[in-house]
Amino acid sequence: MMAALAELASFLSDRIGLSVDQRRQASIESRLAPVMAEAATKDLRELVARLRRGAEPELIDRAIDAMVTCETLFFRDRLPFQAMRTVVLPTLREAREQARTLRIWSAACATGQEPYSIAMLLDEMSRQFLGWRIDIVASDISRAALAVATVGRYSQFEVQRGLSTPLLLRHFRQDNGGWLINEHLRAAVDFRRINLTSDFSRQGVFDVILCRNALMYMDVARRRDILVRLAQQLSPDGYLMLGATETVVGLSDDFVPAGGYAGLFRRAGSSKRTLRLVANS
Numbered sequence: 001m002m003a004a005l006a007e008l009a010s011f012l013s014d015r016i017g018l019s020v021d022q023r024r025q026a027s028i029e030s031r032l033a034p035v036m037a038e039a040a041t042k043d044l045r046e047l048v049a050r051l052r053r054g055a056e057p058e059l060i061d062r063a064i065d066a067m068v069t070c071e072t073l074f075f076r077d078r079l080p081f082q083a084m085r086t087v088v089l090p091t092l093r094e095a096r097e098q099a100r101t102l103r104i105w106s107a108a109c110a111t112g113q114e115p116y117s118i119a120m121l122l123d124e125m126s127r128q129f130l131g132w133r134i135d136i137v138a139s140d141i142s143r144a145a146l147a148v149a150t151v152g153r154y155s156q157f158e159v160q161r162g163l164s165t166p167l168l169l170r171h172f173r174q175d176n177g178g179w180l181i182n183e184h185l186r187a188a189v190d191f192r193r194i195n196l197t198s199d200f201s202r203q204g205v206f207d208v209i210l211c212r213n214a215l216m217y218m219d220v221a222r223r224r225d226i227l228v229r230l231a232q233q234l235s236p237d238g239y240l241m242l243g244a245t246e247t248v249v250g251l252s253d254d255f256v257p258a259g260g261y262a263g264l265f266r267r268a269g270s271s272k273r274t275l276r277l278v279a280n281s
């Protein structure tokens with residue numbers, strides 16, 4: 001059993017960077033039980049062998065869906081969205097006055113609450129961005145999570161987590177016992193499947209990258225590698241937003257804390273410009 005667990009951990013680490021705590025055997029088994037039942041595997045060793053063989057992409061996707069943690073909610077942690085409203089978007093609005101374009105990437109979007117929260121925030125600020133082109137790209141590794149995100153239908157419980165009643169009524173309509181996001185917000189987000197451990201350089205350069213509460217499930221080497229590559233996709237004066245408990249400290253010299261908000265960073269070397277903008281405001 002221990003050998004199979006170690007094999008599973010190594011497979012998931014190679015494939016998606018997930019750092020599996022092998023001591024949590026019961027939790028791993030219960031996450032994978034439905035996958036194993038559906039695939040009619042007799043034990044974990046057989047499942048891992050089939051995953052490793054690579055001939056069954058759907059089985060691999062289901063195992064990944066079962067093992068990742070897709071916990072999320074609308075406007076999670078509040079303060080990052082306050083930072084977006086008061087620091088990130090105003091600063092970029094001034095900096096992009098000529099081009100009037102912004103690209104925002106929610107790089108581990110789970111079931112979509114994070115990018116839809118940004119879309120709601122931009123809707124609220126729409127008068128400040130009249131005539132702008134704003135792209136919101138949202139991605140995740142989990143097919144199951146992306147399927148929910150793409151449809152934009154949430155349960156009563158899910159909308160109660162983070163959404164005020166006015167926002168709920170403004171942007172959602174009741175649908176089959178749940179709440180369906182309005183088409184204009186749904187269409188504002190471009191969902192893609194992107195594995196952060198793979199090359200994502202073709203996605204282009206972004207002005208804001210949110211990579212929140214995903215790196216915390218990865219080991220230090222993997223976090224470093226992803227941060228190096230995220231820095232390459234971020235415009236020189238762009239912002240990186242990590243989870244409230246995540247940091248670049250000790251992992252990357254490419255970023256420095258910004259705006260006085262935990263989890264908010266800019267590319268190293270861009271801080272002089274931020275200070276000037278804050279001083280002028």
Ligand SMILES: C[S@@+](CC[C@H](N)C(=O)[O-])C[C@H]1O[C@@H](n2cnc3c(N)ncnc32)[C@H](O)[C@@H]1O
Nearest residue numbers: 016068070072108110141142195196212213214
């Ligand atoms: C806890 S959720 C975070 C959701 C949202 N960013 C938030 O903070 O509420 C973590 C997400 O990271 C995704 N994830 C984990 N490893 C990934 C990888 N290698 N590539 C892309 N997404 C990954 C998971 O599928 C999961 O949806």
